[in-house]
């Protein structure tokens with residue numbers, strides 16, 4: 203067992219080339235709030251043989267109000283965002299910092315920077331696209347503006363709308379791929395469907411989907427009814443993916459989450475190699491497999507992956523900071 207730990211630690215210690223991910227969220231001072239997301243980033247970075255560096259960007263700091271009140275803070279936040287190889291907008295609730303997340307999604311979309319939006323991160327990507335590509339200036343989620351004339355994201359409880367308890371859509375749900383050959387389908391191994399975990403109330407308004415799709419946003423994964431949007435992609439972008447579910451919860455050291463792996467691979471120039479059909483002619487796939495099998499035997503100890511903290515990301519106290 204010690205040998206296994208030693209060989210894994212060696213691989214971790216040997217990782218030198220960084221991959222910088224800007225995490226644009228609300229609770230960036232409390233990194234434990236995003237612990238599963240961090241672990242998923244780490245699993246994917248390890249598979250790509252990159253040392254993960256997470257740049258925490260408080261989304262409010264990207265907003266115009268901060269520019270007026272604290273120009274230095276504003277500039278520092280934008281410098282972090284612009285210095286990153288990839289951008290991640292995680293899940294969240296409530297309207298504080300929403301504008302900053304929308305600005306981060308716009309920046310990634312317009313500058314071909316790899317982007318992954320999770321749950322709220324997918325919803326704000328849709329709002330951003332509607333506002334800036336489709337010119338629907340007041341596009342919003344009814345979570346933030348219940349009177350918006352363009353409700354791109356709406357409450358879609360599965361149960362009663364009047365019964366206030368239990369309106370959250372929770373747990374494992376199935377997503378069917380609708381577009382063969384899209385990036386996320388390839389990353390998941392060209393399966394017909396995936397089961398991922400959910401935790402949300404609001405969803406993309408299905409009435410706007412035809413317009414969004416005509417404008418270039420592809421909803422490549424949907425639930426069995428076809429009414430709930432689960433995965434979006436911008437086919438014209440190197441890697442712009444939004445998921446309504448939480449893929450971080452199923453990521454494992456031996457099996458990084460497909461969409462996280464896509465983000466990291468795209469952020470360090472490995473996505474094309476990763477998406478090539480697997481086989482002898484795909485050395486990257488072989489390399490990933492080797493690194494994982496070498497490194498991750500029995501990584502769990504009391505439910506924690508304690509061995510990977512020193513080389514794959516910078517740790518400070520309880521959290522992860524760059």
Ligand SMILES: NC(=O)CC[C@H](N)C(=O)O
Nearest residue numbers: 293294321322402403404
């Ligand atoms: N987990 C989340 O990101 C939730 C997103 C959004 N607040 C919703 O309820 O749908």
